[in-house]
Amino acid sequence: MRVIDFKDASCRHCYKCVRHCEVKAISVEQEQAHIMVDHCINCGHCLEVCPQNAKTFASDMERVKGYLGQGMKVIISLAPSYLGVLDYEKPGQVVDALKRLGFYEVRETAEGAALVTKEYWKLLKEGKMENIITTCCPSVNDLIEKYYPSLVPMMAPVVSPLIAHGRLIKDIYKEEVKVVFLGPCIAKKEEAIGDERVSGAVDAILTFEEIVKWWQAEGIEVDKCKNLPFGNPSPKVNQLYPVSGGIIQSIRASSVEDNYYKIHIDGLKACMELFQELEKGEILHSFFEVNVCEGGCIKGPASDKWQQSLIRAKMDVEDQAVYREEAEGIDGRQIDLAKTFRDRHVEDRIPTDAEMQEVLHAMGKYTQTDELNCGACGYPTCRAKAVAVYQKKAEISMCLPYAVAQAESMSNIVMDVTPNMILIVDKDMRIRECNKKAQKMLGVSREEALERYIFEFVDEKDIAEVLATKRQVFHKKLNLDSVGMTVKETIIYIDSLESVLVTYQDITKEEKAKEQHYHLKVETVEMAQKVIDKQMMVAQEIAGLLGETTAETKVTLSRLRDSILFEEEE
Incomplete structure (x- = not known):
């Protein structure tokens, strides 16, 4: 199942998650990061370091609200790290705050830890295992099964406190109840819901981060709640499980005698270093308390207090876990606490x-x-x-x-093939960069240009004004007599460099073409005027001739008429 992943819209090119993922369980496709489920150990470190808040988490919030909405008896298994994570004045206020949300009962997961501690006692007393690696941290379990499978025989064949507690709760209440774990760990979800070997013990997972938001939405102020009792006997020393060395302290609280060397290891890198050493077979008869999160579960990725001092959180837990004695009154004789671990080695093709x-x-x-x-x-x-x-x-x-x-190659290509002169000029009027076109037109090499001032080549008046006022100049037409060009000048101020980007777009050919076109129009107009004048002269001459012939015709016709009339009178 996929517990965590990244939002495509928010993930942007930083690869910080890849850098911080020690097992490299993050793939990048089309510049977007994605979790590889078969490689992931669900440590959640990628969620902590993501600067874009691009994480997604498969929340069980709606499922839990559904249980409550249907009137089911829902019991909280509260991780002991609450002692160093949640804000309250008295622990019982957390109980009241949870019951106000509708939960039937609140019990401490440390109750299950007490059962696990007893199983570790048995293993130590028997002394049959070469080395013993604790199996309370699901991320550590995934790490060994997927990346160090040869160490599986060293894994304590015991369920985690979460699973032990879930089974204990369901055995105590007998009737149909739902168990919801509340803690700082997202890997618990994969363990409780995704691992068929322990399915059915826990029905849903909530994180401290989620519960705090839920309280806020409901207007519940924990420090103003009543101090109600937990539903379980005091787990005493087992409340120390979430801090470094807590498991070892719980074991030492008993009278069990053994010859194992005991050491606690926190942090993914340290765990991997330990496992690499164990693979060499040079370390024997040791008991290793291991946890992927540095400092233990109190600094889990969903603690809602990632910025809190680890030392302060550790002190809070140790100050409140006042009992260092072995827990009493917690009976798990009917509970199956065994778990078989296996080789789940991840196979990746190796290139030739x-x-x-x-x-x-x-x-x-x-x-x-x-x-x-x-x-x-x-x-x-x-x-x-x-x-x-x-x-x-x-x-x-x-x-x-x-x-x-x-990027440099592409920008250089653009700079070099453009027909425009491009220069960068600093506040002292020194040329800081220029392209090939500028070098050609100025008649200098790049090395020589970078030792010269812009005013040695062109009128610097516009450049000086932009440097002084920071007001840009766009497409101003002017003549660069020094290089025999007519250009459109654009000057952009670069604030970060206290310089300007100067672009001269060569429009000499266009201007010459415009001038030739203008002259052609003038010549055409002059020719048209001459034709008009000549036509007017011809028209006047024709009019004159027509006038003379018309008069002569009139005289002739008049005479002809008169002669005819006079002849008839005679």
Whole structure:
């Protein structure tokens, strides 16, 4: 099952989760991070370090509210780390605050821890195991089964306090009840709901982070609640389970004699170092209390107080767990506390030498000196990153030097092929950068240009004004007589550099074309005027001739008429 993952919309190129995931259970596809369920040990460290709050968690909140809404008897198994995490004046106020939400009873998970402690006593007393690794932390259990399967025989064949408590509660109440675990650990959800070996003991998981928000939504102030008793006998020393060395202290509270060397290990890196040593077979007859979270469960990823001092949380738990004696009155004789662990080794394809070289070349790594091993991608070496790329866990673009080189290459191409002159000029009027077009038009090399001032080549008046006022200039037309160009000038102020980006767009050809077009229009107009004038002259001449012939015709016709009329009179 998928307990945690990342929101695509929020995950953006930082790869911080990959860098902090010691088992590299995070794949990156199309620049988005995703949890690989079969590789993940659900430690939740990726959720803690994510700067974009891109995490998602498979919450059981609605399921729990559904139980309560149906009137079911729902019993809380409260992790002992509440002593150092939740805000209250008296522990019983937490009981009242939970009952106000509708829970039937509140019992401490440390009650189940007392049963687990007794099982550890038996293992120590029997002395049959070469080494004993505690199995209270589900993330540690996943780590061994998936990544150090040869150590499975060293795992104490005992369920966690959570499972022991869930089974105990259901045995006590007999009738149909629902058990909800409340604590700081998200791995408990995978253990309780996703592990068929212990299914049925616990019905849902809530985190301290979720319960605090629920209280706030309901207007419940814990420090103003009543001081109600827990439903269980005092687990005494077993309340120390969530702090470093708490399990060992619980064991030492008994009178059991054994010859095992006892040591507690916290933190994923430290656990992995221990397991690597154990694989060598050089450590014998030792009892290891192990926990993935540094400082123990009090600093779990869902504690809702990630910023609280570890020392302060540890002191709070130890101050309130006042009893150091063995717990009494907790009977689990009818409870099955055994668990069989197994090899769940994760198999990943390993690239051949040829395949490795192909990926390295694609990453721009052709020689050993190209392998910077900077770790920015989240992998310790370039070769480890290449293996991840081959296994489709990572993408080539995650390589920061590669991405920078690509970006620089692309920007240089753009700078060099553009037909415009581009320069960067600082507040002292020094040329700080220029492209090939600028070098060509100014008649200098880049090295020489970077030693010169802009006013040595062009009128610097506009540049000086932008540097002084920070007001940009866009597409101003002017003539650069020094280079024989007509340009459109754009000057952008760069605040972070106290410099300006100057672009000269060459419009010389366009301006010449405009001038030629203008002259052509003038010549055309002049020619048209000449044609008009000539036509007017012709029209006037024709009009004159028409006038003369018309008059002569009139005289002739008049004479002809008169002659005809006079002849008839005679």
